[in-house]
Amino acid sequence: MSVVETTLRSCTVGAGVIAREGALSLMKGAPTFALKRVADWGSRYLFTNAVEDVLFRRDHGETRRKLPYSQQITASLLGACARAR
Numbered sequence: 001m002s003v004v005e006t007t008l009r010s011c012t013v014g015a016g017v018i019a020r021e022g023a024l025s026l027m028k029g030a031p032t033f034a035l036k037r038v039a040d041w042g043s044r045y046l047f048t049n050a051v052e053d054v055l056f057r058r059d060h061g062e063t064r065r066k067l068p069y070s071q072q073i074t075a076s077l078l079g080a081c082a083r084a085r
Helices: 003-021 023-027 030-056 069-084
Strands: none
């Protein structure tokens, strides 16, 4: 199926839903999806900060010093991996 055919079929399905249930029916799952995104990014931020503190800041008296970009990227990747487990 080509991109144009897929687009036309999607528009047909969307128009049918709007005709039967109204335009707001397209937003039925939006609050749940938004809450899930907030929880996902919040937990990633939590794990990233934990990795930063454990790997890069534990030996220093200053807990909020600015990390180099290489350490920030490493902590972000490891935090995302830890969150996914």
